[in-house]
Amino acid sequence: MSIPLYDNGVASGLLSGVLFGYVLENAGFASPRKLTAQFRLTDWSVFKVMFTAVIVAAIGLYGAMALGLMQSNGIYIPTTFFWATLTGGALIGAGMAVGGYCPGTSTVALASGRLDGLLFMTGMVIGTGLFAQVFEPIKDFYLAAAGPRGQTLTQLFGLPAWAVIAVLIMIAVGGFALGNWCERRFGGPLTADELNRGDGGEGAIVEEIEIVSLRTN
Amino acid sequence: MGSTIRPFWHPFTAGIALGLVLLLTFLLTGHGLGASGFFTRLTAWFGAELARSATEANSYLGPFIKGARGVLNPLASWISWEIVGLVVGALIAALTSGRFYVRLDGAKNLSGGGRMALALGGGILTGFGARLARGCTSGIGLSGGAPLAVAGFLFLIGFFVAGIVVSFFIRKAWA
Secondary structure, rough: OEEEEOOOOHHHHHHHHHHHHHHHHHHOOOHHHHHHHHHOOOHHHHHHHHHHHHHHHHHHHHHHHOOOOOOOOOOOOOEEHHHHHHHHHHHHHHHHHHHHHHHHHHHHHHHOOOOHHHHHHHHHHHHHHHHHHHOOOHHHHHHHHOOOOOEEHHHHHHHHHHHHHHHHHHHOOOOOOHHHHHHHOOOOOOOOHHHOEEEEEEEEOOOOOEEOOOOOO | OOOOOOOOOOHHHHHHHHHHHHHHHHHHHHHOOHHHHHHHHHHHHHHHOOOOHHHHHOOOOHHHHHHEEEOOOOOOHHHHHHHHHHHHHHHHHHHHOOOOOOOOOOOOOOOHHHHHHHHHHHHHHHHHHHHHHHOOOHHHHHHHHOOOOOHHHHHHHHHHHHEEEEEEEEOOHHH
């Protein structure tokens, strides 16, 4: 049996999705107030969770390659298109700052009963349609400044994977320390309790009429 | 459903769990997790239902609904099942922790209409941006970051910098 299995069937999709959704909701990432608090620098959960996940998965992937369990060219690695990658990332950051979600977290939000998640998803379909409409005129920008196919940081800097991962760990430790300092200054990360009281807790939304509490049933 | 609301996981617990799920997905499929790809396919599906010939003629969405061997179902894809799973997993987590209830969530300063407009507007920016970046926070950020792709880190720099800047200008709406 060789790894990866290249299993793109129904069961593999469902398994990855169920675990992904379960973890994201438990991280608190169904809450638009928690997600946007990262950008106000008052709650660093998004940075901490994402950076930890990237480092854990990178150690697993490059560890498996080092042990000869997996081919180094066996996994999909996206290619950089400098301007499109950077601008697209910036638009998604702006979209989260404005709308409170990214594509995956809006889906998790809807699954936790948040109707604004459904509106965000509707917006994404509109945005995708707009992109398709202007695809031809912006194609040069979309393809501009392409990097080498599937380029990694190890190739870019000419360093071994363990060294790149070690640098990432150092950046993470520094970022976590900065995050903890900011969180202490701003009164701590948002808790599940304060984010999920539908009965007028501090900062709870607004439209009482929209709230149908299933917890009282 | 209990009346008590269970706390979120510690960020490092959640981060390690997410990293292991991401690793498992790579070992199972050869690629990472995603989300926006489903919305591209959903857009192609809506396009095909509403205006088939125009959608088929569109150079971006057309290939999702018409291949060399005839008509395609844009939703018949691994990512669609992953999104079904994502909903189920998040629903189980919310129901078992007392965090599920139907609501319009946002900051207290916002009216319901204001929140709805921001959600829709943010979604439009994100839908456009995800196509430009060829993926979203999961598909490029996490799944590009894990194999140490330059694209993943370039995306994350754009994501965090723009998020912080835009957030500063609209902080009154969310604080």
